[in-house]
Amino acid sequence: MEGTMQGDDLAAIAEKHQGSRRKYCLRTCMSAGCMSSRADAIKKGLDAEVKAQGLEGEVEVRRVGCMGFCGLGPLVGLDGMKEREILFEHVTPEDAPAIIRAVQAKDHGLQVADPDHPFFSKQMRVVRANGGIIDPERIEDYVAANGYRALYHVLTDIRPAEVVEEITRSGLRGRGGAGFPTGLKWGTVAKSPGARKFVVCNGDEGDPGAYMDRSILESDPHLVLEGMAIAAYAVGADQGFLYVRAEYPLAISRLQTAIRQAKQLGLLGGGIFETPFTFNVDIRIGAGAFVCGEETALMASVEGRRGTPRPRPPFPAERGLWGCPTLINNVETFANIVPIINRGAAWYAGIGTERSKGTKVFALTGKVQNNGLIEVPMGITLRQIVEEMGGGAIGGAKVKAVQTGGPSGGCIPAEYLDTSVDYESLTKLGSIMGSGGMVVMDDSTNMVEIARFYMDFCRDESCGKCIPCRAGTVQMFELLEKILSRKATARDIAMLEELCDLVKHTSLCGLGQTAPNPVLSTLRFFRNEYTELLQPEPAGECAASGQ
């Protein structure tokens, strides 16, 4: 049964929920990363220990989403202590008694993370504000954290055009990689005529080395749902689709829970907050195709077809799902909507750089000391991220390059670490912001091998529709193999560059158009690693080959 909801009801839920809080709270990370290290057993152990000690009235053991510092996982946070929160790292189920001792302010002897570490202190948590704090499987937790207030405010106080205007003013740009201005996109969909309109959340986080969207969906699913609902109101849509990769089963199950709970409370469905606004969301599960991150391919997949892209224009904003105007935004983009509505466009536009506003979540991984998810204001330098927050390369090695943007991005060499992290600066270096993967490579990394790794990926993930991408990536991969096996000559490098040019400029969709980037960027910054592997040209009396 679906309930009806008013603004006061939200407050009541929040109040009631606050009332049920205990003095101490043990937040147990139950995101995919920590779950792999038996986080569920840890929670069970804590529950049992609390019970055994008769502390149910004082201690709440809460399942929470990702706390970010995944490299130190499993993590358990302890709130309610006199001083500040304690964050236990590398927790095992056997640590439960020791953790309870810590609650009792006794000696616990466990490893504790330093909350003043730059990994935490340099973060600015806007999108991930609730991550690691609330229970993602309880809507009351989200409501108590001011959830669904923005939707209420929008539905009852603001006209759709004003919502679009607010998002435009905030300067938010698409977090999926390309950085298209979100407000402009919303405006186009809002203005496109159509009997029906759709909102699609792109959760097909396919870049290898990236898991920001997974983390957001697992840690704060309602934030994304609320953002989608606000978008739907702004553009005039009544149906949303959340496209999530099958590789993220936990995210899928939490979203299912979230949708069910939101429907029960009347926060999704018909007549939300007793307004005429109706919005339903269906989950569509991807099935393992990187190309489905491209919006036209994603639409084909939502429609149950082979996920092949089609030429744009027409853009989805004009003709999308089933020919109707369709708004497609990435998970993180939708997750930014609620904070913008709650705190205002001006506040948001005050964060970041001139043209890149707000924060960005990155998955800092690879050969870096501190692995994990970070949310930082745009304009921070790569050096601050990699060296200060990340603690530099593992084991005293030197950082050689930072890869951003996955298979569509490039490798930025260490000498450019002072580059500001914003859309334009990264593009200038032949990389892209991308969805937020940031893989650190140390001096033991062979950059030609990295180029081959990405080309192998693109070759495998090419949908096969257009010739340059389908056949070009195969030939580029073969050339890279030839170079790595020391059989190539300078002419092969020339052929490789020529193919990069072709595939970049003639492929049908973004996958092909960006597939050469890892090769181009490694050729640009690490060319010597290629040339070292070359053979002399084969001798011929008449060396000039006819072309």
Next chain:
Amino acid sequence: MAAKTLKIDGRQVSAAEDTTVLDAAAEAGIRIPTLCHLEGVYDAGACRLCLVEVAGTAKLLPACTTLVAEGMEVVTQSDRLRRYRRMTLELLLAERNHVCAVCVANGHCELQSLASEHGIDHVRYDYRFPRWGVDATHPRFGLDHNRCILCTRCVRVCWHIEGAGTKNVAGRGAKSFIIDDLNQPWGDSESCTSCGKCVLACPTGALFDRGSTVGEMERDRTKLEFIVNAREKKQWIVSE
């Protein structure tokens, strides 16, 4: 319907507003090379041979799916476009096993003719020599995957003209291939009506009438246009 005036290769052209650049150019006698385009079925924009330069647009646009616009300036021939087209054709020639000398379509093959037109006298890329089979189970037609360029013309005519939906693309990337029904022998297909439109649509020797030998596979493409005009416009136009 409003007419749009545009320039194609420096020539003033006017065309109805929902005309594609490809059609507008053809109307003006300017030929843009194509492979996946086929009169009568919707365009896929997949072969990328008809890419043209449009002033004010950084990206190259496929002429087959780009609509004319007022004041548009289109360039269909440039050194860059010619180079790209040549490379694209070379990639196709290297992708599967195109042995023109022993092909039923020798002399009537669009890939062969385009390669010739673009001055391709050798292929610089590594020939892939993949192993693909031949389906000769249908009593009247054959499908040689070695000669297939995945233009999907056969799939589109099967779905959109005949309506049978027998053919489709399976797999993905370089491993994509044309199937009948559940990837079963064509001869066992329950949905195939044996209408032969796919054979008429094929630009190469991949689909052929059984019994044809080298160079014998000529196709009368006007038949497809005839059927489409008859079905959609109720006009029975017999070409002279």
Next chain:
Amino acid sequence: MDRLRIATAWFGGCAGCHMSFLDLDEFLIELAGKADLVFSPVIDVKEYPENVDVCLVEGAICNHDNLELLHRIRKRTKVLVSFGDCAVTGNVPAIRNQLGPRNVENVLQCAYIDNAQDNPRLPRSEGIVPELLERVRPVHEIVPVEVFLPGCPPSAGKIKELLERVLAGLPPRVDGDEPRFG
């Protein structure tokens, strides 16, 4: 002017390109007046000579003998012409490449065992029958090539056009028609 030194070589191919060469008819007489044919399957010369001006190479490179001779030709020839589809694309001889890795093993198995009508046996005569290469290759994948003359076979007219240009001391190439495979 010195007489031109012309050669032709025959690798993995059907000799059809050489037939087309012989189709030059009376131009052959004109050619004989201005050039020497210093190496060719149609004359009895065992060793590829030095200082060859033009060599028409027919056929794909299929075995170690082909490979060795091709390298010698390249060293001793100014203008190497990849002559006909087999030389240019691999054509029919290269169809065996589809048999994949362990190609030689597979192709011999296929030809001499699986499809043998009687007495299935692998041929073995070391030092007499040259070893097959793992992969049949077009000429330009192995050595640089100056002129490509595709066709199966290239027409006598095209061969004539090329040789006329060479005889006239012009840069070797074929203008005339567009090149065509098949």
Next chain:
Amino acid sequence: MTAHASGDKRFKILEAHIKKFQARQDALIEVLHKAQELFGYLEDDLLLFVAHRLKLPPSRVYGVATFYHFFCLKPQGAHTCVVCLGTACYVKGSAKVLAAAEAAAGIKSGETTPDSQLSLLTARCIGACAIAPAVVYDGQVAAKQTPEMVLAQLEKWREPCKATT
């Protein structure tokens, strides 16, 4: 009417799932997910069943089933070992982990052992980058894997079946 001539109850469950989507053709991928969950893999008969129920041409169903890597048309082994080859895992040595698994199992990734005990697979990125290299054993993600650890797991799977034979 029974869902399927075989009388296999799983078809009935699948049919109920199809009804949940009102047999909408755009639900094809969801239906295939369910079918694979129920049957383990998608054999021709099953694909045909789906095609008929959604009133789609079989070529469409087959085209979709083979486009997405998640769907498998061949039976999988009793155990599955998925080595993540995402970038973070790759730079931390997942290729070595995979090589060790391949050598130990005597199969290549994407294959199943002849005794149908083990399927070895790779993933493009499972989003467990901070605990790279990650391997998924029968659906459970394992962190920071080494060749030794993957070998130990494969050995563990092998033991009970040794015991029964």
